Each structure stands twice: as structure tokens, then as C-alpha cells.
Amino acid sequence: MDTLSQNATEIILESISDGVFTVDHEWKIMSFNRAAEKITGISREEAIGRHCWNVFRSNMCQNECALKKTMQEGKSFFSSSTYIINSRKKRIPTIVFTSLLKDKNGKIIGGVETFRDHSLVEELRKKLYDSFQMGDMISRGQEMRNIFKILPKISQSDSTVLIQGETGTGKELMARAIHNLSPRKGDPFIAINCGALPDTLLESELFGYKAGAFTHATKDKQGQLSLANEGTILLDEIGDTSPSFQVKLLRVLEEKKVLPLGAVKKEKLNIRVIAATNRNLAKMVAEHTFRQDLYYRINVIQIKLPPLRQRMEDIPLLVDHFIASRNKIRGKSISGIDPTALGILMAHDYPGNIRELENIIEHAFVLCSEGDITPDVLPSALTRQSMMEIEDDPSPFPLKSAEIKVIKTYLKKNNYDRKATARDLGIHKSTLFRKIDKLGIQLPKIDGRSKRV
Amino acid sequence: MKVAVTIWDEKISPVFDSAHTLLIVDIKNEQIKNISYHSFEPKFEARLTEELGHLGVEVLICGAISETHSTLIEASSIQLIPFIGGNVTQIIETYAKGNPLAPTFLMPGCRADSPSL
Numbered sequence: 001m002d003t004l005s006q007n008a009t010e011i012i013l014e015s016i017s018d019g020v021f022t023v024d025h026e027w028k029i030m031s032f033n034r035a036a037e038k039i040t041g042i043s044r045e046e047a048i049g050r051h052c053w054n055v056f057r058s059n060m061c062q063n064e065c066a067l068k069k070t071m072q073e074g075k076s077f078f079s080s081s082t083y084i085i086n087s088r089k090k091r092i093p094t095i096v097f098t099s100l101l102k103d104k105n106g107k108i109i110g111g112v113e114t115f116r117d118h119s120l121v122e123e124l125r126k127k128l129y130d131s132f133q134m135g136d137m138i139s140r141g142q143e144m145r146n147i148f149k150i151l152p153k154i155s156q157s158d159s160t161v162l163i164q165g166e167t168g169t170g171k172e173l174m175a176r177a178i179h180n181l182s183p184r185k186g187d188p189f190i191a192i193n194c195g196a197l198p199d200t201l202l203e204s205e206l207f208g209y210k211a212g213a214f215t216h217a218t219k220d221k222q223g224q225l226s227l228a229n230e231g232t233i234l235l236d237e238i239g240d241t242s243p244s245f246q247v248k249l250l251r252v253l254e255e256k257k258v259l260p261l262g263a264v265k266k267e268k269l270n271i272r273v274i275a276a277t278n279r280n281l282a283k284m285v286a287e288h289t290f291r292q293d294l295y296y297r298i299n300v301i302q303i304k305l306p307p308l309r310q311r312m313e314d315i316p317l318l319v320d321h322f323i324a325s326r327n328k329i330r331g332k333s334i335s336g337i338d339p340t341a342l343g344i345l346m347a348h349d350y351p352g353n354i355r356e357l358e359n360i361i362e363h364a365f366v367l368c369s370e371g372d373i374t375p376d377v378l379p380s381a382l383t384r385q386s387m388m389e390i391e392d393d394p395s396p397f398p399l400k401s402a403e404i405k406v407i408k409t410y411l412k413k414n415n416y417d418r419k420a421t422a423r424d425l426g427i428h429k430s431t432l433f434r435k436i437d438k439l440g441i442q443l444p445k446i447d448g449r450s451k452r453v
Numbered sequence: 454m455k456v457a458v459t460i461w462d463e464k465i466s467p468v469f470d471s472a473h474t475l476l477i478v479d480i481k482n483e484q485i486k487n488i489s490y491h492s493f494e495p496k497f498e499a500r501l502t503e504e505l506g507h508l509g510v511e512v513l514i515c516g517a518i519s520e521t522h523s524t525l526i527e528a529s530s531i532q533l534i535p536f537i538g539g540n541v542t543q544i545i546e547t548y549a550k551g552n553p554l555a556p557t558f559l560m561p562g563c564r565a566d567s568p569s570l
Contacts, residue, residue: 042562053467054538085517333497
């Protein structure tokens with residue numbers, strides 16, 4: 001019967017997809033199943049009798065060995081944040097489960113380690129993260145992801161695009177993403193800030209000029225429109241241009257030709273035009289401060305970028321992204337952000353939008369060289385504001401009051417859809433219901449879900 | 454010649470990427486001199502080669518190593534001898550005498566003639 005059960009155990013161990021090995025008290029491998037051979041790339045013959053750390057080669061071996069903890073404490077352990085390195089130098093993400101190995105009399109004769117190749121799970125996780133990204137823009141918010149979805153189609157067309165959004169929402173990044181996804185990606189992308197230059201300078205910059213066109217014009221200068229030929233031009237802050245410039249620009253856009261100052265012959269243009277503004281052009285048209293014909297000429301496809309305060313769920317993702325990119329650029333080793341510092345960032349309303357958040361991380365990088373970003377390396381105005389909010393809170397239970405405030409904010413943001421609110425807060429729906437009940441949060445008689453019906 | 458080894462007690466750290474201590478020795482005429490220990494954080498890739506370069510390391514002997522780290526080290530013209538496991542003293546003595554570390558100290562599953570070594 002014992003032999004039968006032993007055989008059955010061996011057959012089971014050989015047929016499962018989890019790697020299993022056992023070690024004796026000297027940490028030498030006693031058995032190594034087929035899946036373990038497959039995952040590690042090491043044959044059973046080579047593994048048996050060798051020290052487990054030279055075979056398993058996990059990042060946990062040296063300091064956080066789960067098997068060692070099991071042997072010391074007599075308990076099973078599970079670890080999900082581990083990887084092994086195979087002989088082809090490839091990191092294989094794994095999950096690990098350890099337990100004691102006992103003989104038929106219950107005597108401990110070693111330990112058992114079961115491990116699972118998590119590469120596929122990690123790959124899917126990465127794909128999910130990639131779906132939050134388009135060019136250099138990142139968002140898990142529905143509004144931005146809807147834009148990401150249609151962006152490839154917009155890019156493939158040659159239509160003029162109008163990008164509207166507050167300052168710092170990433171209008172230029174959006175324009176670049178459109179260019180990089182378009183058939184013109186191998187050709188120039190030129191961004192020009194129309195609001196930064198007076199009319200005459202803007203015209204000569206954009207249209208170019210011929211030698212002698214005006215005093216000091218000693219030689220020909222190609223305009224940005226010609227330089228962007230075959231590519232894309234971003235006309236940023238188009239809402240800040242004068243009516244007379246708007247007329248000239250409209251003519252260029254309609255004729256697809258440009259006349260440099262002082263020239264007699266028009267130059268043909270083949271460019272994709274993207275216009276961007278932080279102003280409400282429709283309102284400006286109604287107020288006669290922006291030409292209606294130009295508005296309709298540039299407003300073929302409109303993209304509205306939401307301000308950061310309307311996509312607060314993106315802050316952790318953006319912070320991670322900025323930390324990773326700055327680590328590469330600055331050669332630093334910042335590992336992340338601690339929860340208190342992240343809480344301070346989440347409480348801010350970002351009038352400067354993503355650019356402001358990026359600058360905050362830049363500030364933290366100057367003061368912090370490794371480890372997590374902590375509140376003391378954030379700009380003092382932010383931490384002061386956060387302290388003032390706490391001090392101003394008249395509630396005798398500031399923690400409870402803060403929790404109510406956060407839940408109410410997210411409920412409102414999600415139009416009182418409890419499921420979406422729970423997801424944004426990273427808690428289960430039933431936990432949210434319990435908290436709403438416990439904290440006595442009054443809800444309006446609407447439910448965000450009803451909006452969809 | 455300055456030789457560095459990532460160590461864990463008396464043995465080579467099984468995984469370079471998560472090692473913490475670097476043992477550096479000078480080898481001259483098969484003699485081991487100037488033994489020193491350094492705290493080391495290879496998980497911070499951005500500073501890895503700068504740190505090794507600062508310590509004057511010419512040869513690095515280590516355990517299993519990921520491709521990212523090995524590419525960085527090899528690109529900085531440090532000679533890398535990876536996938537070595539066993540007792541540090543024996544390994545350094547063997548290396549100092551000019552004897553090959555493989556196959557005696559090679560980790561299981563690795564071949565001495567493997568292009569990755």
C-alpha cells in the first residue's frame with residue numbers, strides 16, 4: 001500500500017505544471033520534478049545533491065529564503081514577489097510556496113518548495129499597463145482611454161486636429177503621439193508657440209522670408225511651415241493670435257501654399273496641421289475674438305484633454321512613470337513614493353496639471369537620491385497646504401473626517417456609481433458600502449449606474 | 454589586477470542582482486593582496502558600472518546574473534565571469550593561480566562553452 005501511495009505521489013509530482021523540489025537539512029536537493037527541470041532549465045541529474053541556492057537562483061535565496069523561514073518556524077510560507085535567473089540570464093517571475101518535509105513518522109527530514117512560472121501573468125500585467133499608455137501619455141481614466149482608442153484612426157487621416165485643454169495637460173505630447181502614429185512619422189514634427197511671438201515675428205518665423213524683405217533680412221530664411229513639409233506642424237496657443245494673423249493663416253491652410261515675406265512665388269505645402277489651445281475657441285468665436293472661418297477650418301477633429309484634477313486616479317501611474325524616466329535620465333535610484341507623500345500629491349488640485357506634477361517629482365529628485373520619495377522632499381508649499389487642511393479641519397475626529405471627504409469626492413467624481421467608486425479607491429464594493437454606512441455618509445437618490453440605462 | 458566577487462557569507466551570492474556585499478582583491482603574481490569589503494546595491498542599475506568603475510574593478514566573478522546587468526557590465530569593459538558558485542576562498546585562489554573556474558565551480562545547468570559565459 002505504501003509503495004502504491006509512493007508511486008502515485010511520484011506520478012502526480014511528475015505530471016503537475018508547478019515545479020517542486022525537496023531539500024535535506026544541509027539545503028541539498030533531494031528531488032526535483034519534471035516541471036522544475038522545465039522552468040529552471042536544469043536537469044534532475046545536475047540538480048540533485050547540489051545546494052538549492054545554486055540551482056533555484058532566486059532573488060530571495062540570500063536574505064528572504066521562504067524555505068529557511070519554514071524550517072525555522074515550522075510554518076508554510078507563500079511569496080509572490082520573486083524571480084529566478086536561468087542559465088540564459090533570463091529573469092523568470094515566480095510565485096513560491098514552502099512547507100516542511102516529514103517522513104511517515106512525522107519527523108522533519110527537510111523542506112519542500114513549490115514554484116510556479118508567472119511569466120505569462122507578468123506579460124499580461126505589462127500588456128494591461130501598455131494599454132494605459134499612448135506615446136508618452138499615460139492614463140487609466142476612461143476619458144483618456146477613449147481618446148487613446150480613436151487616436152490611431154485620427155493619426156492615419158490627414159485631417160486638421162484641434163487639441164483643447166488647460167495648460168500642462170499634455171497638448172504637445174498628444175500632437176507628437178498623433179504624428180508618431182501617422183504615416184508622416186519619418187518626417188519632421190515642428191511645434192511653434194503662436195502666443196509667444198508678436199505678429200510680425202510670428203509671420204516671419206512661420207512663413208519665412210526672402211533676403212531684403214525687411215531691414216536686417218540679409219539672407220533667405222525658410223519658415224517653419226516649409227521646414228515641416230511632408231511632416232506635421234503644431235500651432236500651439238492658436239487662440240492667442242491676432243485677427244490679422246488668423247486671416248493669413250487661414251489662407252495658407254486653404255491654399256496649402258505659403259508665400260514667404262518678400263517672395264513673389266508661393267511654395268507648395270504638404271503638411272498635417274494640428275492646432276492647440278487652452279482657451280475656449282467656440283466662446284471666442286461667439287465673442288468675435290477668433291475668426292469663425294479659421295475655427296471651422298481647424299476644428300475638423302477635436303480632442304479635449306481633461307485636467308489632472310478630473311483624472312486623479314492617474315496620479316500614482318504618472319508618478320511611477322516620472323520616477324522611472326527620471327531614474328534613467330538622472331542616473332538615480334529612486335524606488336518609488338511612500339504612501340504619505342502620495343497622499344499629499346493626491347490631495348492637491350493641480351492648477352498646472354501634469355506639468356506641475358512632473359515638476360514636483362523633479363523637485364523631489366533634486367533632494368532625494370535613493371529610496372522612496374518622502375513628504376520632506378516635496379515642495380514645502382504642498383506639504384504646508386496639506387498641513388493647513390488638517391489644521392483647518394474643525395472636526396474632533398480628523399481621520400474620520402478625512403475618510404468621509406475622500407469617499408465623498410470619489411463618489412461625486414463617479415456620479416455616485418458605487419462600483420466605480422470602490423474600484424477607484426482600491427477597495428471592494430462591500431467594504432465601500434460598509435464604510436458609507438459606518439461613517440453616516442448621506443447619498444443622493446441617484447445611482448451612477450442608472451445613467452447608463 | 455583588481456578582482457571583485459559578490460559574496461554571501463563564505464560563498465558567492467547565488468544571484469548577482471540581489472547581492473549586497475562585494476569582496477575586492479588585488480591579484481599580483483598569483484598572490485592575493487589588499488582584501489576589502491564594500492556594501493553594494495546592484496539592483497540600482499543606473500549606478501552599477503559607475504560604482505564598479507570607481508572601485509577600479511577589472512574582473513567580476515559572480516553567480517547568476519540577469520541580461521540587463523551583464524550587458525551593462527560587459528559594455529563598461531569589465532571582464533565578467535558569471536554563474537559561478539561555491540566557496541569564495543577556493544574560487545579566488547583558483548583564479549589567482551590562473552586556473553579555470555569552469556567546470557568545477559560552474560552552477561548547474563550552465564556549460565563552460567556556453568556563449569553567455
